[in-house]
Amino acid sequence: MSNRAGVKKWGFLLMTVMMVVALLSACSGGNSDNEAKTRVLRVGVLYGGADNEPYFRQQYTDMYEMMHKNIKFEIVGAIDYSQQRFETPNPDGTTTQPDPYEKMKEMLTGQNPVDVVVIDYNMLRRMTQDNLLQQLDPLIQQSKFDLADYVPTVIDGIKAAGDNNIYALTPTFSASALYYNKKMFADAGVEPPTDNMTWDDIINLARRVSSGEGEDRKFGLSINRYSGDPFNDAQNYGAALQLKMWDDKGEKMLVNTSDWESVWTTVSNLYKEKLSPSQEDMNKIYEAQQKLADDSGYYSPITGDLFLSGKVAMTIADYGYINEITNTMNNASKIKNFEPFEWDVVTPPTHSSKPNIGGNIFFSQLMGINQKAANAEDAWDFIQFTNSKEWAELKSRSTYELVARKEYLKPKNGASYNIDAFTTLLPVPPATTDSEKLMREKPGIWEAQQPGYELFQQVIKGDKTVKEALQEWETKGNAVLQRINTSPDGKDGGGTIDVKPLDSSAEAEAVPEG
Known part of the structure; x- marks a missing residue:
């Protein structure tokens, strides 16, 4: 030494x-x-x-x-x-x-x-x-x-x-924050986000900063930095509202409501308008990046990260993401075809009915x-x-x-x-009921969630309206709950599920936690 x-x-x-x-x-x-x-x-x-x-x-x-x-x-x-x-x-x-x-x-x-x-x-x-x-x-x-x-x-x-x-x-x-790319906003001539904005504010900004088509598309917002899962995005978007899928006893679905309809309408429109990247959009981008890698023999370390790749203007991510961003910017000269950009964070968007509550x-x-x-x-x-x-x-x-x-x-x-x-927003209040206990006692209850994944995709594709999809989810979910209440492990029963026709007059209010 x-x-x-x-x-x-x-x-x-x-x-x-x-x-x-x-x-x-x-x-x-x-x-x-x-x-x-x-x-x-x-x-x-x-x-x-x-x-x-x-x-x-x-x-x-x-x-x-x-x-x-x-x-x-x-x-x-x-x-x-x-x-x-x-x-x-x-x-x-x-x-x-x-x-x-x-x-x-x-x-x-x-x-x-x-x-x-x-x-x-x-x-x-x-x-x-x-x-x-x-x-x-x-x-x-x-x-x-x-x-x-x-x-x-x-x-x-x-x-x-x-x-x-x-x-x-x-x-x-x-905690999490809303990360944004200053350059993308400047190029679009749009003022960047600020603290204490609502979801409506952020979605309007996303609409104004989005541009391009196909693999050249630049998206305004990714609710999750890993993107591509609309159903999960809907859950994250509605987290502060604490909407329930089923009641506290696991006997009745609670998804066919005006509040659920509002959440699904907002998030599905993000994908319909191509303000957020779908899995199909991401595949196109990855295929283009992979082709470039195959042709040049160079694989970019930021492949798969749409925010760092300059494909998404805003994304919600946790505090640890700062480490990834700063490491990338500090090593920008080593990354082929990468231009470092200025970025910052603001408070995550909130709902106007829950102005101080932020998820994650x-x-x-x-x-x-x-x-x-x-x-x-x-x-x-x-x-x-x-x-x-x-x-x-x-x-x-x-x-x-x-x-x-x-x-x-x-x-x-x-x-x-x-x-x-x-450090500004408050966490989502603790649940007043023990949802984990319900899942332990009825492990098959998550089967009642499965139709929601498929039906939400049909909404995005335009095959069903939000009202139709939520009513069908309610019907299929209730059939699952009825079955597992006689067989809590969800292994018995089965058979077909009849879907009720849409009743446009059915307007139940959501039952939030607490």
Whole structure:
């Protein structure tokens, strides 16, 4: 090793030690903890096991244990994933799936309850309603724990699940934004999108910026960066509306409604007007790219990405996509026939009836304190530690997750973009019913969704109207639900399905969650 390399190595180690020392000083009250009696802090997670525990410890508990020698963590999994992998299937080929919520509840209320629980956003609402978690607001006030710079997406989203109270905190989150190609808008003479636009606004922009035919077509919008699935696009478009396919008991379809009709009409028109690329459109583009690759012997690393290829002006993607874009732009000179372009992000489009709700926001590491915690004091100290400013500074280097504290949210990789686009909207409220439980009890219920895929394609092709397609889906879906209610695994029954004629007077209102 050269002297210069040695100096660099030791310099890096010294910087790391200095950061840890700074974190120790900021988050620890001194050496009194080290002199106290050893205490156990039990942390409950959904999936435990030998494969998952080391990662969780590395991410969340190792540094705290290093700073607090008298604290020992026990990581308790509600479901042992390593054991579940080896379960013997039932005679029908299925495996018995445990109820995740009930398993988590057992950890909180059993004979040896956990102190801290790590949950996702959907479980937070149910646990607060079942009075399983301690309210954190009094502890926040007593400790003078500063949450002033928590981004609205996180703190307001957490409060929304707890009747405007805080029952858990998360140091990180993931979110999506609307990415747009500045050059395509400039070439079309159209003003680019801005924050807080509605779906109608964005679709109008997509219409104005689209141009060309065939393999030369430039599309205005891709609801999903991977494109090509209109039915999935309709689900993403309507996510904030929380429309249901069937009722809470899985006995009746709820798709033949004016709200479903509005969603299907809007999304199908994106494809009919060729504002969004269909699978057929994508195949034409890929075939042209493949032919070029075959003729020249060069395969472009951006083949398949219509946004980076300059074929789509706007697309919705998660925060991690920034990594892909910046890497591509930084290596533009190495990509044949590729011209780098300026880009930016704005908030995802919203529905006028749900102006502050944006889809694809996830809190996967919410930490709360069990009502029956034996060690609530250390539990709160640990939650403060993982949500501290010092912790946020360390975690801010991630290129795939965002930290909850705005002070440490900075653009990555030398790029300049509107990072607030990821931190403004609220997540879709948690469902008030346990849809996963219904799917466990009636695994064949997804068969009732299948006609929707086929019928939506027929709408796009012009073979059926939206009204006709939704009524046919309702009829076919009800037949499936009736069958699986007598045979929940969906393996018995069968026969033909009669489709009722379209009743133009049938106008049922959609039944949203909550």
